Amino acid sequence: GAGVSQSPRYKVAKRGQDVALRCDPISGHVSLFWYQQALGQGPEFLTYFQNEAQLDKSGLPSDRFFAERPEGSVSTLKIQRTQQEDSAVYLCASSPGQLGETQYFGPGTRLLVL
Amino acid sequence: SQQGEEDPQALSIQEGENATMNCSYKTSINNLQWYRQNSGRGLVHLILIRSNEREKHSGRLRVTLDTSKKSSSLLITASRAADTASYFCAPNRDQTGANNLFFGTGTRLTVIP
Numbered sequence: 001g002a003g004v005s006q007s008p009r010y011k012v013a014k015r016g017q018d019v020a021l022r023c024d025p026i027s028g029h030v031s032l033f034w035y036q037q038a039l040g041q042g043p044e045f046l047t048y049f050q051n052e053a054q055l056d057k058s059g060l061p062s063d064r065f066f067a068e069r070p071e072g073s074v075s076t077l078k079i080q081r082t083q084q085e086d087s088a089v090y091l092c093a094s095s096p097g098q099l100g101e102t103q104y105f106g107p108g109t110r111l112l113v114l
Numbered sequence: 115s116q117q118g119e120e121d122p123q124a125l126s127i128q129e130g131e132n133a134t135m136n137c138s139y140k141t142s143i144n145n146l147q148w149y150r151q152n153s154g155r156g157l158v159h160l161i162l163i164r165s166n167e168r169e170k171h172s173g174r175l176r177v178t179l180d181t182s183k184k185s186s187s188l189l190i191t192a193s194r195a196a197d198t199a200s201y202f203c204a205p206n207r208d209q210t211g212a213n214n215l216f217f218g219t220g221t222r223l224t225v226i227p
Binding site: 004033035040041042043044045048056059091093101102103104105106107108 | 117149156157158159202215216217218219220
């Protein structure tokens with residue numbers, strides 16, 4: 001079956017521009033996660049959804065970052081007024097259930113803010 | 115810190131040799147997971163070891179877990195050039211409802227053909 005997909009794969013934005021990154025999780029997966037990965041670093045947790053409920057957003061770096069999953073499937077990560085430090089790869093992952101399971105990652109969206 | 119810390123940061127070996135990577139963590143865990151990331155790609159799950167397990171095998175991979183020392187190791191036997199990647203450990207906290215994974219900076223493995 002299809003894995004996790006993300007779009008766009010690459011995004012170049014001018015500083016101050018708003019961007020929206022999309023994640024299509026594996027069908028039926030309850031949990032969805034967003035991570036940010038800077039160059040040469042490991043992924044850092046941003047936020048977590050269980051179905052449509054955003055249960056943890058403690059990793060979002062500022063109020064410019066907003067995520068939603070309104071119908072419990074597709075999720076969108078929105079970054080408002082992008083800054084150069086937002087340049088990173090944004091990874092989405094999903095897992096079937098609710099507790100500490102294997103996460104299946106998408107290929108990521110590489111965001112470059114100029 | 116809740117994240118795993120991998121050691122060494124970089125490892126270079128000849129094809130056919132074994133590669134060992136270590137992970138240390140600080141919190142109590144429900145399980146610990148290892149992931150691989152090829153350059154420019156997403157992470158791929160390799161193996162999950164639960165807190166009540168001490169060793170687990172999957173193909174050429176062997177993972178050990180020592181909860182008393184809060185450490186884990188990943189052994190790749192008979193390495194291949196295709197094993198070249200970054201490897202991350204991710205402790206999963208022992209806390210109801212905790213699902214987030216906390217990754218370290220990884221071990222960059224290079225297997226020379």
